[in-house]
Amino acid sequence: MSTARSRLVELLRERSFARKRVVLASGKESDFFIDCKQTVLTAEGHVLVGELMLDALAQLPPCDAVAGVELGGCPLASAVALTSFLRGAPKDAVYVRKEAKDHGSKRLVEGDTKLPPGATLVILEDVTTTGGSTLKAVEKLRAAGYKVAGVVTLVDRLEGGRAAIEAAGLPLVAIYTRTDFIQD
Template identity: 75%
Template sequence: MSPWQRLLELLKVHSYRKQRVTLASGKESDFFIDCKQTILGAEGHALTGEILYEAVQQLRPCHAVAGVELGGCPLASAVSLTSFLRDEPLDAIYVRKEVKDHGSRRTLEGDVRLPAGARVVLLEDVITTGGSTLKAVAKLTDAGHTVAGVVVLVDRLEGGREAIEAAGLTVRAIYTRTDFDPSV
């Protein structure tokens, strides 16, 4: 079984649920996918790092990968580790949804050692409308970075890809809704 097939199998078992749910976008849906349930397992983490690393290669050159809090953070860590093990290190950045009211009060964590204008690939676990992705892109560009593109683990096929592409960014999706429910 290929790594792509194995990760999909793990996502189907641990992350996908056919149920009514209200999404972060406020939209209602008949299915829910909580990728963290797969990604935070050791095998899922390793497979995710490997698969997303290969997708990031299509968007090179880049200096780092960024993940949006909370679902994208383990993605960034997994890809960063995989890149280091392959002797092509990419730093990880975590993009906060909101600035903490204490400590460093940073929107981005992990970007201080990057050069000005660093090219960053944004990683997302799931996209629906693309709203949270575009907010993260704005935070990265406001900090002086260039977003080289977006790699998403699961595209729900609900307009997110189109919204992100309309903003001038390339989107690479590893899986789509149809990989979980071919009847869609």
């Protein structure tokens, strides 16, 4: 395991993983939760996810930019963009909102006016459970005229998300899965 990969899972186990009863974004109930933001939003977390998620893009078809799904995916997209610039091969970031605001520019995709029309994006997620949030983001990006090359998620909870995303014709790369946190 790379140093970054082993260090990030150590931080996720310490700072993000908890056994507790929660209702998830899908409405499902769970007896554990991985609050990735508690790790990703540390200074070290940004560096580690930037490196690991940028490296993971190599497993997918080429993309012009990365798209973070509000809210947990947004710092991932920014970290990847920053790391890509430092490595000399910039990939810009955009954010995909859950809902458009009723004021301002009312955009669902933020920061995208720098992209060429029809640009190809990879979606970044912090957690994949059912895949529903990712698929909503796919719809919004396609409605805005972009192509989606695939998805990178930090943690796949192994609860059907991969099958749903692949059924929509998109490859998924998961940095970690449920089994990195629990054995049952």
